[in-house]
Amino acid sequence: MSSSNSFFKEKRAWSRIKDEVLKAYLVPYLAKVSRTRCPIIVADCFAGKGCFDNGEPGSPLIIAEAISHQLADPTTQAIKAVFIEKKYFKNLKENIPQKPWCHLLEGDYEEKMDYFVNNYPSRNQNLFLYVDPYGIKSILFSYFEKIHKKKDLHSVELLLNLNTFGFLREACRLLKFKILENDTPEDYEPDINTPERLNDIAGGTYWREIIGRYNTCQIKMPEAEELFVTKYCEQLRTVFRYVVNIPIKVKISHIPKYRIVFATDHVDALLLMVDNMNKRWAAFREEARNNQFALIEIDFPNPSIQGACRDIENEIVSLIDTEIELKELLVRLAQKFGINFSLKDYKDCLKKMENNQIEVTRFPSLTPATGKPSTSWDHTKKDLSIKISRRVQWQPPLL
Numbered sequence: 001m002s003s004s005n006s007f008f009k010e011k012r013a014w015s016r017i018k019d020e021v022l023k024a025y026l027v028p029y030l031a032k033v034s035r036t037r038c039p040i041i042v043a044d045c046f047a048g049k050g051c052f053d054n055g056e057p058g059s060p061l062i063i064a065e066a067i068s069h070q071l072a073d074p075t076t077q078a079i080k081a082v083f084i085e086k087k088y089f090k091n092l093k094e095n096i097p098q099k100p101w102c103h104l105l106e107g108d109y110e111e112k113m114d115y116f117v118n119n120y121p122s123r124n125q126n127l128f129l130y131v132d133p134y135g136i137k138s139i140l141f142s143y144f145e146k147i148h149k150k151k152d153l154h155s156v157e158l159l160l161n162l163n164t165f166g167f168l169r170e171a172c173r174l175l176k177f178k179i180l181e182n183d184t185p186e187d188y189e190p191d192i193n194t195p196e197r198l199n200d201i202a203g204g205t206y207w208r209e210i211i212g213r214y215n216t217c218q219i220k221m222p223e224a225e226e227l228f229v230t231k232y233c234e235q236l237r238t239v240f241r242y243v244v245n246i247p248i249k250v251k252i253s254h255i256p257k258y259r260i261v262f263a264t265d266h267v268d269a270l271l272l273m274v275d276n277m278n279k280r281w282a283a284f285r286e287e288a289r290n291n292q293f294a295l296i297e298i299d300f301p302n303p304s305i306q307g308a309c310r311d312i313e314n315e316i317v318s319l320i321d322t323e324i325e326l327k328e329l330l331v332r333l334a335q336k337f338g339i340n341f342s343l344k345d346y347k348d349c350l351k352k353m354e355n356n357q358i359e360v361t362r363f364p365s366l367t368p369a370t371g372k373p374s375t376s377w378d379h380t381k382k383d384l385s386i387k388i389s390r391r392v393q394w395q396p397p398l399l
């Protein structure tokens with residue numbers, strides 16, 4: 001991600017957004033998952049020092065604060081935080097609060113992951129994995145598969161900071177392909193020994209075709225990066241049901257510095273994270289616009305689906321077969337458009353379409369408290385069904 005020696009000096013703009021995404025997701029995640037009455041483990045797999053040298057909180061302190069906040073609710077089940085760190089374990093130990101629910105593991109992620117998979121999460125636990133390495137060397141795809149296969153877990157979610165550009169740069173080096181000067185990440189450090197290791201990280205060999213097309217000038221690096229992350233997410237979708245990602249760029253014209261990838265099996269988690277990522281993206285874009293010194297600019301929407309984004313109403317209609325629950329429609333939209341829109345954006349659009357392109361049927365049709373016709377768009381209410389169907393347009397009879 002950043003050159004490893006200076007990483008903890010101060011928090012850079014591109015580190016800030018991943019912290020914001022983590023913070024904004026963890027609080028509602030812990031509140032919601034606590035209701036499952038199953039214990040929760042939050043594992044920070046590349047924990048770092050705990051905080052930056054200027055005192056700003058790193059992921060361990062963000063996680064510890066979110067857990068303390070949730071534990072203040074007396075109905076909350078057990079929550080544990082597990083922090084894995086190799087180089088800065090001593091700093092981490094000093095910076096993290098001494099709490100019975102904080103567990104610190106010193107050593108290598110790969111080793112600790114084996115130990116962790118075999119010993120930690122026991123029956124019916126909810127596991128949230130935060131994976132934030134410097135580079136890509138350690139993040140073997142098989143670990144995510146192994147953890148997900150632990151059938152006795154109640155739920156598993158993964159938030160991964162993936163250096164896609166660094167991966168492709170390593171691929172070019174290892175395959176001895178020529179690379180343009182601009183096609184090297186700013187703080188690139190070679191750290192992979194064999195192409196086989198890249199297969200293990202990517203969870204397949206699909207990257208070879210992508211990088212082959214780059215080598216023969218059929219595509220440029222930004223397109224190669226986009227194709228690579230699409231394939232990586234597809235591969236991750238063979239493990240988790242839903243996968244979304246947000247590109248983090250330093251300049252709009254740049255290739256993403258890294259991608260924040262989120263994977264889950266739960267629709268509520270998908271919708272929560274899509275909304276969170278969209279809001280974080282919008283806030284950072286606003287900051288970049290208002291502050292000429294802002295370091296970070298984030299491109300939007302995702303270039304590969306730009307056309308569809310401009311034609312959202314027709315896209316919505318095309319996702320409705322006959323009739324569909326609002327929540328299911330939101331899930332389909334989130335899968336199609338990723339983080340490009342917030343749930344509010346979709347609902348605003350649906351409101352405009354109501355009684356034009358779509359019909360909305362609510363049950364109960366009257367609001368119990370007022371007795372007036374319901375106009376709710378709240379997809380989270382258990383006792384309210386909101387169904388959407390295409391509006392049949394009146395056609396003049398053929399003469």
Ligand SMILES: C[S@@+](CC[C@H](N)C(=O)[O-])C[C@H]1O[C@@H](n2cnc3c(N)ncnc32)[C@H](O)[C@@H]1O
Binds near residue numbers: 087
């Ligand atoms: C990007 S930093 C993590 C930053 C942290 N998430 C935060 O927000 O403050 C990556 C951390 O992983 C640690 N690390 C690198 N390779 C590791 C490995 N194989 N096992 C465990 N820790 C490792 C580094 O020492 C570094 O502290």
